[in-house]
Amino acid sequence: MKILLIEDDQITGSYIQKGLTSSGHSVDWLTNGRDALSAGLDTEYDALVVDRMIPGLDGLSLVRSLRAASVRTPVLFLTAMSGVDDRVEGLDAGGDDYLIKPFAFSELAARINALVRRPPIATEKTRLRVGDLEMDLVSRTTCRDGQTIELLPREFALLELLMRNEGRVLTKTMFLEKIWNFNFDPQSSVVETHISRLRAKIDKPFPKPLLHTIKNTGYTLHARG
Structure with a gap:
């Protein structure tokens, strides 16, 4: 599985990248929202893991921009912003799931796997x-x-x-x-x-x-x- 991780905290980003890589996934790790937007538009990923509070372009704006460009890659928001309104805002922006920091790596991996397993909308009825x-x-x-x-x-x-x-x-x-x-x-x-x-x-x-x-x-x- 090819995953794009957008996380500006070095400790958290390194932890996630090492964990996903050891699980057999290919992980591109970026710390800037604008770089992530370019990567998301130019490269086909199986899933995106997005922190909301990132420099350059915040997580919500990043996902909105990708969705506006018809990029349908599953998005998991990973953030310390834990209020119900925060979660609703993230999902309304185009996120598919929302995980609160601090988190267990096993849950992060399970949520990513669940997102990727979701079947696409049937193409016979458009x-x-x-x-x-x-x-x-x-x-x-x-x-x-x-x-x-x-x-x-x-x-x-x-x-x-x-x-x-x-x-x-x-x-x-x-x-x-x-x-x-x-x-x-x-x-x-x-x-x-x-x-x-x-x-x-x-x-x-x-x-x-x-x-x-x-x-x-x-x-x-x-x-x-």
């Missing part, structure tokens, strides 16, 4: 449609009734999950497992917050709602009724 709402999975664009809808990465992922499960009720736990792949506090309102933002974009400007709340159960997307 467009989703529910009523007059359309999603293009290749161009990562969404429109309703011909009007383009700008979605943040996590909003896009939420809507994609709902559209793939048209008419099926999805619970809060299902969203957390499928979209965030993270053990949030059950009392967290992160799902409700993102659903509210998504609804404001795909339903509020249009006469007929598609996104429906099922009281005490979850959410569903359909065009009936």
Whole structure:
């Protein structure tokens, strides 16, 4: 496995590089966000391990830039920024997982392996449609009734999950497992917050709602009724 590590702390970077290399992986270690952006655009990696607080270009901006350039390499944020808002911000920026420092190397290695094992989105279906709402999975664009809808990465992922499960009720736990792949506090309102933002974009400007709340159960997307 070829991994790009972006970590400016010499002790931590050396520790991770040695551990991953001894596990049989090829590791490129960079300490600057701008250098990492060039490497991420020019080289095909299996995974990126990104510290948020790095010089040149911070981790969030780095990942946003890669995603904007259609680089879909799995990203694991590795950082001391441990607040729920910090984690949500990292995942919304395009990260796939988030590990807090200090960490156990065995968990770091397991999370990287899990990211790489995730199957890609099936290529035989590149467009989703529910009523007059359309999603293009290749161009990562969404429109309703011909009007383009700008979605943040996590909003896009939420809507994609709902559209793939048209008419099926999805619970809060299902969203957390499928979209965030993270053990949030059950009392967290992160799902409700993102659903509210998504609804404001795909339903509020249009006469007929598609996104429906099922009281005490979850959410569903359909065009009936």
